[in-house]
Amino acid sequence: MSVKKNQIIPLQITSLSSDGNGVGRYNGMAIFVPFTAVGDEADVRVVKVCKHHAFGIIETLHQPGADRETPVCPIFSKCGGCQFQHLTYHAELDAKEQFVRDAMLRIGDIDHPVSPILPSPLSARYRNKVQYPLTQDESGAVIAGFYAGRSHRVIPCTDCILQPKLLNEIARTLCALLTQYHISVYREETHTGLVRHLYLRHAITTDQVLVCLVCNGNQLPHSEEICRDLTARHPEVCSIVLNVNRQQTNVITGLQCISLCGNGLLADEMAGVPVELGPLSFYQVNTRGANQLYSVVQTFAELTGKELLLDLYCGAGTIGLSMAAQCQKLIGVEIIPQAVESARQNAERMGVRHAEFFCADAGQATQRLAAQSLHPDVIVLDPPRKGCDSATLQAVLQMNPPKIVMVSCNVSTAARDVRFLCENGYQVQAIQPVDMFPRTKHVEAVIGLIRP
């Protein structure tokens, strides 16, 4: 017997799905309910019915599960950022470890033990980057916040518990300055107005802050006064950049950056690599977590000083450079030109002369390197969420490295790609989940593979 929309059903939550929902069964049908915990007993209102499953929301919670704790943030469950503030961090970690195990088994067909997940050194205020969309209230005051889940409605918030307090304070000052100087805010519906997002980055080792105003235009009225007032209030602000994004798109940043103050860069250190980077380069958002993540990569790579290391999807070069002293030659490949420039400068600052960085699509670059008979000893793959494309994986097989270390923030696509590598001669040696994103459903994993 199926369920109907708006029907209220009694439900016990028995597990968590990888998108963060609690799962219970009603008449044999899986019902997904957000913001629930294993052991919850509740009356649930069915809000959407699909062929084999349905979605519901809690109407009345009769018996809370043992893993529940009170969320700290007043807009938890309204803002789309966090999925797990209602769980103890311990329960969240157990769930994430299970997500990795499930993905490897179901998608990857890999029945290999998964090591206990490494917790994030900080479970709150761990992020080094925030991107606030803006809105205005009835009086015209500029307000920063976050999008509600699966929508572009801005929920006001400048005290996000995932961000350092400093970034929240700078966002509040910026909102006050934009209001004071009557700067317009972008409206998606009409594609009018100027400032779209406030994008802030914090360096934990230098305490510097990079401020980026993403604008539907290439000029910010009163930019001199705004820069002067902002840096006077927050001396940590080292650079202020205007990023031009005139597209009608969900992508936050555009390609052009104009420096309004400072050199447009932020100085930090990650896993021993002195980094300088602008707004367009990828940078791991949890610096302390990344130090831990990279040390797992180093352990799996087992470099001895004689190897050729190929770091694919290398961003600002941080993974490869953190192991530069343990290899004979390092080659990095990355598609964003500014990130490649950062990688080259980072290598120079470290005095590393045996590293080369190419600005190219990973698929095209690896095909070219394979055609040149390049045979790396270790390949690190750290692709974006969509995983590796088949051109890259085919070229990796052609290069035939004895060792591959896959790093991924999306275990579903990682499991798919690892399956392909295993079907073509590789063997999983170790699977290490790492929590880089506490309070959210996202989990990182490092998978070590060898060619036996």
Ligand SMILES: C[S@@+](CC[C@H](N)C(=O)[O-])C[C@H]1O[C@@H](n2cnc3c(N)ncnc32)[C@H](O)[C@@H]1O
């Ligand atoms: C998850 S990040 C990893 C970055 C880096 N390994 C690190 O730890 O900071 C993925 C990187 O892949 C880059 N990227 C995305 N698509 C790419 C492609 N087709 N070819 C090469 N790089 C790509 C992104 O710009 C981003 O820097």
